[in-house]
Amino acid sequence: MRLFALGPDSRAKSPNVALDPSKAGERAGEHRFIYDERDIILYHLGVGATGDRNLDLLYEGRGPKVLPTYAVVMAFPAVTELFEIAMGGDLSDIVHGAQAIRVHRPIPPKGEVISTGKIEGIYDLRRLAVSILSTETRDLNGDLLAETEWEIVHLRGGGFGGERPPRKERPKVPDSPPLFEREVATHPDQALLYRLSGDRNPLHADPDFAAKVGFDRPILHGLCTYGIAARVLVDELGGGEPQKLRALRGQFSKPVFPGERLLVRAHQLEDGVRVEVESLDRSEIVFASGVAEFSP
Numbered sequence: 001m002r003l004f005a006l007g008p009d010s011r012a013k014s015p016n017v018a019l020d021p022s023k024a025g026e027r028a029g030e031h032r033f034i035y036d037e038r039d040i041i042l043y044h045l046g047v048g049a050t051g052d053r054n055l056d057l058l059y060e061g062r063g064p065k066v067l068p069t070y071a072v073v074m075a076f077p078a079v080t081e082l083f084e085i086a087m088g089g090d091l092s093d094i095v096h097g098a099q100a101i102r103v104h105r106p107i108p109p110k111g112e113v114i115s116t117g118k119i120e121g122i123y124d125l126r127r128l129a130v131s132i133l134s135t136e137t138r139d140l141n142g143d144l145l146a147e148t149e150w151e152i153v154h155l156r157g158g159g160f161g162g163e164r165p166p167r168k169e170r171p172k173v174p175d176s177p178p179l180f181e182r183e184v185a186t187h188p189d190q191a192l193l194y195r196l197s198g199d200r201n202p203l204h205a206d207p208d209f210a211a212k213v214g215f216d217r218p219i220l221h222g223l224c225t226y227g228i229a230a231r232v233l234v235d236e237l238g239g240g241e242p243q244k245l246r247a248l249r250g251q252f253s254k255p256v257f258p259g260e261r262l263l264v265r266a267h268q269l270e271d272g273v274r275v276e277v278e279s280l281d282r283s284e285i286v287f288a289s290g291v292a293e294f295s296p
Contacts (some may be wrong), residue, residue: 019129019157021122023086028117031077033137036110039197040064045075046108046194047227054231056240060109065242068103068176069230071146072223073179075135078117078197079150082133086119087154096222097130098151098168100249104144106242113145120149124162129154149249160185169288171274179266179273180236183280184228186220188259192245194224215255222252225262229277232264233292243295250275250290254282262286 037060044057044067054061083089102197120132131291187193191204199221202209230248230291238244256262261280265272274288 019087019122019131019154021124021157021162023158024119024122024131026082026085028078028081028085028135031081031115031117032112033074033077033115034112035074036146037064039073040066040109042193043067043070043197043227044231045108046190046197047224047231048186048190049231053235057231057242064109065190065243066107066109067227067230067234068101068107068146068245069223069227070107070150071101071103071137071250072099072226073197074107074113074116074137075117076145077147078115078135078150079133082117082119086122086131087157093155095153095155096150096252097153098149098249098251099223099226100149100150100247101146102247103146103243103245109143111139112284113139121165122162123165124160125158125164127158127160129157129160130165137227150178151251167290167292171269171272171291173274174267174269179268181263181265182232182236184232184262184264186228186256186260186262187259189222189259190224191218194221194227202207207233217257220260222256225256225277226250227250228262228291229264229275229287229290233266233273233275237266237292245292246295247293248275248290252286253288253290254279254284254286256286266273266292 041058049057056065115135115137117135120134123130131152135148137146138144195204203213204218204221234242235243263278263280266275273292275292276285277287279286
């Protein structure tokens with residue numbers, strides 16, 4: 001999935017700067033992020049929360065409780081600086097390959113946090129390259145709140161003679177029946193709503209821009225699909241309690257178009273829950289090799 005851009009004109013204004021493998025290991029500075037209940041509710045609406053099933057996520061009279069995937073929103077500023085370090089801020093030829101979060105404490109419904117980031121590695125896939133970015137988000141007391149990991153595929157920049165990315169274990173589908181399968185409808189305007197949480201890439205709003213990138217219409221944010229998966233997992237396996245979902249990782253294997261019907265499916269593993277999301281309209285897996293971890 002295409003990652004967020006800096007704004008509608010970022011593609012035209014950004015210089016054609018190649019990925020710099022020598023930047024592996026560099027760090028982003030401290031980025032302060034302030035949010036409140038309105039921001040939390042807007043994010044939850046963006047990932048499809050509804051009053052009939054998810055009122056605890058949408059009403060300040062009940063919290064609101066916070067999905068752990070909000071950690072990616074808090075980490076945006078630090079991740080943006082890492083792109084500036086690695087490639088001069090040119091986001092025109094990257095796709096979002098995979099995402100992981102781990103939340104150490106429930107995310108409060110409002111507050112002020114500080115995120116830092118690091119380029120964990122930049123790897124060579126001959127024509128392509130892959131960078132692994134990590135962030136830590138802490139409260140103002142310095143206590144660790146959440147960690148994220150972003151795997152970014154660079155469509156240019158490979159062939160520099162570097163190492164290949166580390167292999168990651170992909171959980172196989174167990175022989176047992178799924179824990180659940182739940183159909184979720186996305187809205188034709190869902191990307192326009194989700195982008196208000198900070199991801200303003202015109203790929204998700206502007207048909208002309210989407211056509212230049214190679215899509216016949218704007219696509220849904222990969223991180224929106226990620227948030228949808230988390231919301232359904234909390235509903236189905238977490239008893240509606242977001243703090244029980246402690247970690248979620250997976251790969252963005254295909255784009256999602258706003259308005260499509262999705263099927264979220266989960267299987268029990270020995271040490272977690274296997275998660276995948278399928279587009280029912282195209283019979284394609286759009287979020288693959290997912291693993292979720294729950295607290296008791």
